[in-house]
Amino acid sequence: MAGTAVLGRLTWQVATVGAVSGETASVRTITLSVPDWAGHAAGQHLDVRLTAEDGYSAERSYSIASAPGEPLAITVERLDDGEVSPYLTEELRAGDEIEIRGPIGGYFVWTGDDAVTPLLLVAGGSGVVPFRSILRHRHNLGSEVPVRLLYSARSLPDVIYRQELEHAGEGVAVTYTLTRQHPPDWTGHTGRVGPALLSATAWPASDGPLAYVCGPTPFVEPVAGGLVSLGYPAHRVRTERYGGTEGS
């Protein structure tokens, strides 16, 4: 588990909002223009700081949604009891300035250097955001690494990047499961990611895959444990969990 990404000093930078686009009813992708962005790896995140008129400030971390080399973007889900996400998803407009700092995190990343290892990506809700960066990076590189994405969402309208995922390209298989609501003609999976679905979707451990699991803790915990039960060595299962207790 030796690290590679030793960072220089990360300073706060002013980013100008380029566009705020709707992904779902509660999710927005925000493109940011930063003069001195040092670049990032697929899977990293950044810190956002908002400052009120009286100087009060609040900071949160968000996964980067864009691939390395693309204009910087984050995708933010509005949390009803959140402090920063309601502002970012509802108040922020093109031309606004916010402060950011990053990129952060060197473990939950995919560089594309390894051109053969199959990838398993398992997302719960907005846990799909770093995977958009990874899938775009794979596409931009012309990589042929086989990818399986298992994506658990509450309902079809809650699926983030749905159109984009449908055109994720050759070698990328996307499987959805809908946990709360599904259309009457839905022929896909329903319910939470359990051992049966995981076993049917995941690469066999004997293929030597690398797994990334991202979502709320109650989602990530059983999935990561389930992959270990399927024979994935623990060090081949990278996780990113976020707080809050609500699963998806």
Add this chain to the structure above:
Amino acid sequence: MSPISRGFRGRRLPAAADAARVPPGQHLTSDFPVLSAGPTPHTALQEWTFSIRQAGSDRKTWTWPELAALPAEEVTADIHCVTRWSKLDTRWRAVSIDTLLAQIDTAARFALAFCDGGYTTNMPLADLTAGRAWVAYEYDGRPLAPEHGGPARLLVPHLYFWKSAKWVRGLELLAADEPGFWENYGYHNYGDPWREQRYSGD
């Protein structure tokens, strides 16, 4: 000068008394979020040990019953995660690292905590002593849950919480400092929340 986010008010801390307990850039949570780089390990208590190592060999090892038999303390502490949440007045039952080190004579100045799953984190030995660090095995009156680091985790509340290594299995005593897992990935080597030492160079 930070740009003002027009119309942003934010959620202010409930009381000034609490505000003084929240380091810069942090916000309070009543939740107990979980952050780990990999799957949660499950080590049976019969196989669990806690070891203090130096120069490649175990200086002292405690089994679970041996650790549980050591004098324990009720610790109430505020904890601060580098991902920006802080939680006040968390309650733990824990064995002081002083109690463990009292059985060992060492001139080491640094320590690397090691854990099930391969996680490590480093700190000066001085930060693990003088009543400032523990091996914790109960949280809020209950055995520590696996996703929170059970059966036992390090508790070093005066540093960012990644230093409070989950699933801890021992300490390696070192003459020279050696970065741990997150410290190798760009996080601050020391991690004092009051000086906002989140990332390398802060």
